[in-house]
Amino acid sequence: MKQRVITAVIALILFIPIIVIGGVALQILAAVLGGIGVYELFKMRGWDIKKIDGILAILGTVLLILPRSTWYDYLPEPVNSMSLYYFVVMLLLILPVFLQGKYSFEGVAFPVLVSLYVGMGFQNFVLAREVGLHVLMYALLVVWSTDIGAYMIGRKIGKRKLAPHISPNKTMEGSLGGILCALVVGFVYPIFWPLPYNMFAMLILTILFSIVGQLGDLVESSYKRFYGVKDSGNILPGHGGILDRFDSLLFVFPFMHLMGLF
Incomplete structure (x- = not known):
């Protein structure tokens, strides 16, 4: 636990100034x-x-994340991140032609889905900050409060397993506790930092974002379970990898965009 706290504090010290600054620094991050x-x-x-x-796959992911307004201004107008990304997909589709017997259509699907999953998540992370720091912070606080609430309440009163075949420690009581904590954020936050919709709509959306964030967590847990690993990586001591920390956000940010918050 001590290692987790130290890592979290250091990460926040480095992370918060960059999201406050925004712009190219955040895009590169x-x-x-x-x-x-x-x-x-x-x-x-x-x-x-x-x-x-x-x-x-990394090239395609980066092309999705970096916005045209900053990085592609010197290219003709029809060219955007998605058209460049699809060119990368075409290159992946060509691989079985030259690597027949070693690479298949199914093999192409993995890097394409990986780049979409990670790229679109972080693309919308950047887009949210471009609209305003208040939008980005709302998403972060909803996800963080959901995680904290689910952990604390699940640990205290959790009995019924939420998805035992994927994540044995998660409980239905914890999941509901996470939603309740997110609702506190959804109620208090718009009072100080107005969001696009009225209070009732924001509370409904907050519930949805909390649920979607928990689904994103379960999705990444299912991948780890399938591949037989405990953490996605070890870059963050006590926390695992980048996907372990951003799994919920990779689902929440695209869904927020779909719901018109940015």
């Missing part, structure tokens, strides 16, 4: 975190990130 996330998924599967499919 998101791209680096995205690249590490791809590496962790490849490592979980036992694939070498230094091979062509790993390099292309």
Whole structure:
């Protein structure tokens, strides 16, 4: 526990100033975190990130994360991150032509899905900050309060397992406790920092974001269970890897965008 607290404090000291500054600093941070996330998924599967499919997966992820307004202004107007990303997908689809017997259509699916999963999550992380720090902080606080509430309440009164085949320690009581803690954020936060919708709508959306965040957590847990690993990585002592810390956010930010918060 002491190691977890020390790591969390150091990470926040480094992380908070960058999200406050925003701009290119945050975009580069998101791209680096995205690249590490791809590496962790490849490592979980036992694939070498230094091979062509790993390099292309990282390239595709970074192209999705970095916004056109900053990085692609010198390119013709029709060119954007998604068109460049699909060019990377085309290169991946070509691989079985030259690596027949060693690489298949199913093999292409893994780096494509990995880059979409990680890239779109961090892309919307960057987009949320571009709209305003208050939007980004709302998402972070909803996810963090959900995690803290689920852990504390689940530890105290949790009895019924939420998904024992994936994450044995999670309970239904903890999940509901996480939603209640997120609702506190959803009620208090808009009073000081207005969000796009009225209070009732924001409370409903907060419930949805809390649920989606917990699903994102379970999704990453299911991958770890499938590949037989405890953590996605070890870059954060006591916490695991980047995906272990951002799994909920990789689901919440795209869903927030879909719901029109940015």
